[in-house]
Amino acid sequence: LSSAKAPKYTYAKLDSLKAGSVVNVYGVVVFFKQPFKSRGTDFCSSLKITDHSNEKIGCTIFCEKLEDHPKIFRNGDIVRMHRVKAQVFNKSITLVNTFGFSVVTFDGVKGAPVEPRTSSRSFHFDPDDQRTVEELRSWAASQALFASVTSTVPLSAVQPKAYFDLTCQLLAKAPVDTTCTLLRVWDGTRCPHTLLKVIVEPHVTEGQLSFSKERENLIADVLVYDNHVEVARKLKPGVFLRIYNLRAIAGSSTVPGLTRSQLQVDHLAFHLHGGTSYGRGIGILPDNKKNVICSSAAAEGWMFNDEHFSSVGWCLCSERSCGHDMQKVTLSEVKRSGLGRVHHVRAQLKAYEPHRLHEALKLYCSKSLTVYLLTQLMFEGKTKDVILLMGNNPQLLESIKAKNISKEISRLWSRNPSIIKSTKTPISWYLTGSTLEEMCQLMASYQNIIPVRASGGHLSLFDLSAPFLFRGRKRYYGSEINLTH
DNA sequence: GTTTAGGTTTAG
Numbered sequence: 001l002s003s004a005k006a007p008k009y010t011y012a013k014l015d016s017l018k019a020g021s022v023v024n025v026y027g028v029v030v031f032f033k034q035p036f037k038s039r040g041t042d043f044c045s046s047l048k049i050t051d052h053s054n055e056k057i058g059c060t061i062f063c064e065k066l067e068d069h070p071k072i073f074r075n076g077d078i079v080r081m082h083r084v085k086a087q088v089f090n091k092s093i094t095l096v097n098t099f100g101f102s103v104v105t106f107d108g109v110k111g112a113p114v115e116p117r118t119s120s121r122s123f124h125f126d127p128d129d130q131r132t133v134e135e136l137r138s139w140a141a142s143q144a145l146f147a148s149v150t151s152t153v154p155l156s157a158v159q160p161k162a163y164f165d166l167t168c169q170l171l172a173k174a175p176v177d178t179t180c181t182l183l184r185v186w187d188g189t190r191c192p193h194t195l196l197k198v199i200v201e202p203h204v205t206e207g208q209l210s211f212s213k214e215r216e217n218l219i220a221d222v223l224v225y226d227n228h229v230e231v232a233r234k235l236k237p238g239v240f241l242r243i244y245n246l247r248a249i250a251g252s253s254t255v256p257g258l259t260r261s262q263l264q265v266d267h268l269a270f271h272l273h274g275g276t277s278y279g280r281g282i283g284i285l286p287d288n289k290k291n292v293i294c295s296s297a298a299a300e301g302w303m304f305n306d307e308h309f310s311s312v313g314w315c316l317c318s319e320r321s322c323g324h325d326m327q328k329v330t331l332s333e334v335k336r337s338g339l340g341r342v343h344h345v346r347a348q349l350k351a352y353e354p355h356r357l358h359e360a361l362k363l364y365c366s367k368s369l370t371v372y373l374l375t376q377l378m379f380e381g382k383t384k385d386v387i388l389l390m391g392n393n394p395q396l397l398e399s400i401k402a403k404n405i406s407k408e409i410s411r412l413w414s415r416n417p418s419i420i421k422s423t424k425t426p427i428s429w430y431l432t433g434s435t436l437e438e439m440c441q442l443m444a445s446y447q448n449i450i451p452v453r454a455s456g457g458h459l460s461l462f463d464l465s466a467p468f469l470f471r472g473r474k475r476y477y478g479s480e481i482n483l484t485h
Numbered sequence: 486g487t488t489t490a491g492g493t494t495t496a497g
Contacts, residue, residue, distance in 0.1 A: 031492060031493095032492090033492070037489095038488085038489035038490065039488080039489055039490085040488045040489030040490090041488075041489070042488085042489060043489095044489060044490060044491095046490070046491080046492060047492090048492070058491070058492075060489090060490055060491065062487085062488085062489060062490085085487090089490090089491055090491075092491095094490095094491070096487085096490090096491095097487095098486090098487070099486070099487080163494075179497080180497070223497075225495075225497065226495090226497095245494075247494085247495080271495075271497075272495095273494070273495035273496080273497080274495065274497090275494070275495075276492080277492070277493060277494045277495090278492075278493065278494055279492075280494070280495095
């Protein structure tokens with residue numbers, strides 16, 4: 001016994017499962033449902049997995065406690081299950097958990113850190129597991145495993161009539177009747193459609209009762225029905241959710257318990273219908289998923305202007321979890337430490353720019369997950385610190401800052417109002433006074449050209465009717481672009 | 486020593 005080896009698990013390929021055997025398996029998730037209450041004593045998770053063998057195997061997991069269920073957030077996630085029993089149902093092999101069952105889940109994204117998701121206090125994990133996860137990720141990336149399933153869509157891209165998954169934060173909730181609950185959520189993006197607003201009694205609302213008009217425009221009212229009401233009852237405002245198989249419906253809607261006059265009809269409504277078909281359900285995201293919302297909010301140029309800084313709003317943007325412990329420092333310490341460091345601060349908002357989003361140029365670098373907001377102040381030369389920053393790309397930031405662009409533009413512009421040359425920064429500049437033909441000639445030398453004009457001795461961006469950026473042959477309208485290095 | 490569900494859309 002003293003020489004007993006550490007336990008070594010062996011994993012069955014999914015095309016070699018024999019009825020009645022108890023096995024350990026690895027698989028890529030191609031379908032899943034959030035755990036739902038069964039008619040028996042347990043919650044039930046339903047999932048389908050596959051592996052290199054291309055065999056797709058349905059799995060049914062019964063556990064009394066939700067935390068013992070597989071922590072699956074999306075198709076492509078990788079699960080490792082210990083002690084599942086193969087049995088035949090409808091002439092196919094399925095896997096059901098059996099005594100001593102445990103499950104660990106991993107993100108399926110190639111190159112992402114291999115971080116086990118489990119509530120088990122101790123679990124086996126060795127270099128072979130690391131390798132297996134990475135192999136499954138690579139294999140899955142080369143396959144079209146779930147091309148037709150619904151995908152996570154931000155509110156800004158929601159299509160009427162479509163089913164989709166929504167990643168969002170719960171701001172408030174209220175019961176509508178015994179079969180329907182209202183969830184007020186946002187994801188930091190603005191839906192182009194007018195949103196249905198459900199009016200409920202204030203005294204039954206949990207969470208913030210009212211929001212500023214600006215924020216209200218970002219909030220989607222989601223009605224969840226039947227079996228989802230029980231799940232919704234346990235949710236606390238502030239929690240981050242993924243709502244699966246949500247349906248956006250345009251046109252008149254009626255809601256039980258409410259008269260039609262309580263609804264603004266003909267608006268886009270969000271319904272989570274009863275049942276669990278197509279994975280319909282509500283999943284609670286772990287803290288490290290908050291970044292998803294923070295970065296989408298930032299990429300959208302999300303700003304809020306509430307008189308009362310709510311704890312929920314605060315949470316959305318300030319409590320970024322960076323996956324490491326870091327002490328909070330004061331703003332003066334940040335200033336002293338110079339460029340290129342990452343800090344945690346907690347501060348009170350005193351003022352913000354821009355008040356109108358089209359006044360800002362947003363540069364979003366998907367590689368470094370960094371958002372740069374170049375504000376109107378920069379063009380007017382009113383400030384030295386022209387860039388409001390998030391993220392961690394000191395090189396790019398420094399190159400912009402070191403150039404002191406507004407000063408440089410003003411200087412060069414006074415000498416030669418036609419062209420300003422700036423080769424080091426990721427942006428080149430084009431000024432008023434040139435024709436389109438001249439600008440097209442400049443395209444050969446400069447990758448990115450932002451048209452600006454002079455007014456009142458200052459430079460300013462054109463309004464939204466003009467392209468804000470010329471990149472090669474492409475013209476970008478609006479105010480956003482992905483920078484590629 | 487093993488009931489529950491067994492993917493496949495509400496119809497508000």
